[in-house]
Amino acid sequence: MTLPWLKSYQRQLDDSLTHERLGHAPMVHGPAGLGKRGLARWLTARILCLQPAAGQPCGQCQSCRLLESDTHPDLFIAAVPEDKTQLPVDVIRDLTQGLQLTPSIGSTRVGLVEEADRMNRNAGNALLKTLEEPSSRAWLILVSDDPDALPATVLSRCQKIIVHPPDGQAARTWLRAQAPEVGEPDIDLALQASGGAPLRALELLEGDGLAFGREIRQTMLDAVCRQPPSPAVLAAWSTRPAEAWHWLAHWVRDFMDSALAPEERDVLAPDPIALARLWQQALEGRAMAGTPVRADLLLGKWLLEWGAQFGRQS
Template structure:
């Protein structure tokens, strides 16, 4: 695990942290997704494990740093779900406890990185409590969470909360411009809008070729509403678009539709979708929009929990629902 660079919008938080005279044994790092909490936690783990930290950072050259950078540090234990979207089960926490009860092999500190902490199920959370209540000497637990409200109150109360925020819009755009040099500002701004202003999430979306996917989806929607393409053909054409992304876009556009239906001002981040949504708002019934929104949320939960869904049938059903919303009455 390499020590990530310190993100500029976290410089103040980092300075306060490394200036503490007495470090708590457990940190809960919270904040919106995509702002760099995991990079901050990895940097903190590197600093805690370093045998010769200087100037508020790991030295990068001691035995401990070299082991960590090679991914083989025996005193660093990382815990997460066995598969993305799944829960962290009690067996993983028992392994964590076994690690904590061992003597540090490098003669320094031990660090546990639990990410995402809110993925722990009830039994796992309860198993962790005793460790939080009776901390081992020179052992630090770093819990990372996008949704701390999902954690047991007893777990939250036994950690020092470290709330991390994202950058302002200008700083986010500047950072993304530097990270994606050559990309036009309008595309950078769209990536940030799609990422809810979170710059690391925007970078991840770019790596997933999200703008290309989005262009194909918007084009397909226009053709679908004009009867230029069938539901089944569109489903096949867009099967390479990540389903969760697609559902999230439709969810956001449906919220815009509902606002427009109520006569409220609502601007879509995707400019090409604004006239499409304006047209659909004139024809979609409010009750249908609510039912469609419920359908989307239900299937989003199923996707998050890795339910065994038939992708082809789901896509065809999705586009059939969407076409019906825009049908003239």
């Protein structure tokens, strides 16, 4: 099933392919939670399909059947090995060598790098050669949440396909259909916290993400009232640090934008510059999640500083 907000991207890509305007290295990028990987897989199928119909892969030819069973000999996927966090150079070399081969089924080959942001420097360099000297009738499709993490030399050689979040109404309609039992306030919060990315919002609605986010908000309010969080709370948060920092950043923004009524603002008197700094620190904390830093200590320090911003007015 095609996600409704991706249909227009499919039409554009189909049009580009039909009129031979698609560069040999398209890069699908945009925020997480929009289905970019699915779009890249669709593009792969559309390129490899032997008889596309109405702008779509037919789903029935030999090529489509091989794709369906994950055994297509002309598709080369570079994936992060299970025991690694980055895409190593040998994985990229396997892919680029594969693209040099003669196609087995149709007339094209496709290399797919779904986590392009995770290429280390050597891997990026290995890919560069293929980008600079593309083999004929071979496509290299990249997917990236964060193209800034890629070497500029790689980026400049890709044809960028930017996927944007759908408009709020479309996202809401889709979420309501996926999770009909969920109330509007939860849908609103999930969309706000996910930057409007429907798949990410759905994850929040289906798991305990929203409950976690609301717990974090309450802990922030307690910290304002000089009730610091217990070590047990911080230890629990530090098992999911990226999420914890994401929510802290979200709620600081919320406080900065709207959450305080004018009279509360006068009483609590937060310093906007300090709030902006705390917001920045939360984003940095999120970027550091996954490194061996002691997240519980950093989270505790952050909350103390947060609490200290309020109620100072004499």
